[in-house]
Amino acid sequence: MKFNNRNIQIGRNVQLGTNVRIGDNCIIYDNVQIGDNSIITNDCVIGEPTGRYYHDENYINPATIIGANSMIRSHAIIYAGSVFGEGLMTGHRITVREGANFGINCLISTLADIQGNSNFGDYCRLYSNVHICEFSQLGNHVFVYPYTIFTNDPLPPSNHYKGPTIGDYTIVAVHSVVLPGVKIGENCLIGANSVVSRDIPDFSFAVGSPAKVQRDIRTISSKEAAGNHYPWMHRFERGMPWENIGFDNWVKK
Template structure:
């Protein structure tokens, strides 16, 4: 009897902190912080944590062992923490200020950083590590066991095969495919690795195990079967090097446009100043993520990549 009274007290106390619509089902050991708004027909399973000021739209399912950071918005008909047959019981962690648009499915076993955004109907499979300030466009598909850095932009209809690695500040445009099976069908997967500041243009296909090195540009429709060197522009089928990105000019002004970090700053951490000023504030360990010092030595012939 005393346990029942205590449970009812805890339930009423929790109810003051958030608002729910009709026909919601909330499981055991669920932590919901203040100012959370939950729509109709929402299912929240056991062992879920939802931070303050979140919005959960209608028909969302939040599986067990999911953590959602504060100030996040979850669109209608999303499923968070979906299980694969092999990965039941793992955790899905989503950082604060996430915006997950309707119809998206995020599997368990993943860790997603702050200010993450999706378009509609995005799928992110299990064991995917995603950094901060990453956006994934509508109908894109990340097939799991992938690693994605900070400030990565994936546009719509992008397919990322298992074991892919995408470093920070990479741009991937619509209909790009990162493959992973050199002799399909097999279990000998080899993920693609796209290094920092590289750009992969619309409709390109990257074959298993390929490295696209820093500041490289893969042209639209290219089929890349071998590594792309730093600052290279590759195009065609099979892709071949056709230029250096630093030779590309703006067609209107005639000015340089690459490396893009020196000319583009919208939504970037250096948007209030410039890249060099921002980069100078990083410590030695942080700078290692971008390999710029290594690239300077490469350009002067002091090391071989």
């Protein structure tokens, strides 16, 4: 029952790579490019136009680029004007607004709400129902766990937006809030249900509301093996570029 080409609509100047498959009831708007071997499952909207589309006869839909080998699960809404490196993987019902730039091999899970005008490095994992505000800057290998929110308005409502900045390899656990303009360094762990209101230095484990640095993450014992768990790259490799070769060997490359 795969790919019956039922009720699909494809706009103008859509470029589909070889072996791209589009599910039923999908809408692909103008100026979308989808890389080779990608799969768009049912009921997705790719290249959703911004509001001006409905009012301006001269509206031109910005280019949307989905890299090769991507897999977009059903009911995604991806706005025009976003760019995704190869190997994008999504859950269901994601929403990504315009101006989001993603590196390669990123994951965006079910119900994640990416507000656009933000940058994401390679291998980021945005889990279920995260909300990433405009003007956020995420490094590489950043993991944001479910229901975490990034915010950008320090005195709501205002016109003074400043998104958070998150360093490489940092983990933000579930149900946390990162306040406007906060910088979290590299290799940090933010504990569940935290509110991060101040900058956090590299290699910190911080938790609480407001989040306070508790210790150096390099002192947290593993629960799976002897030694410490963080930096996690020596303990976890599923889906990471160092899978099967180890982090140290990958870094040397």
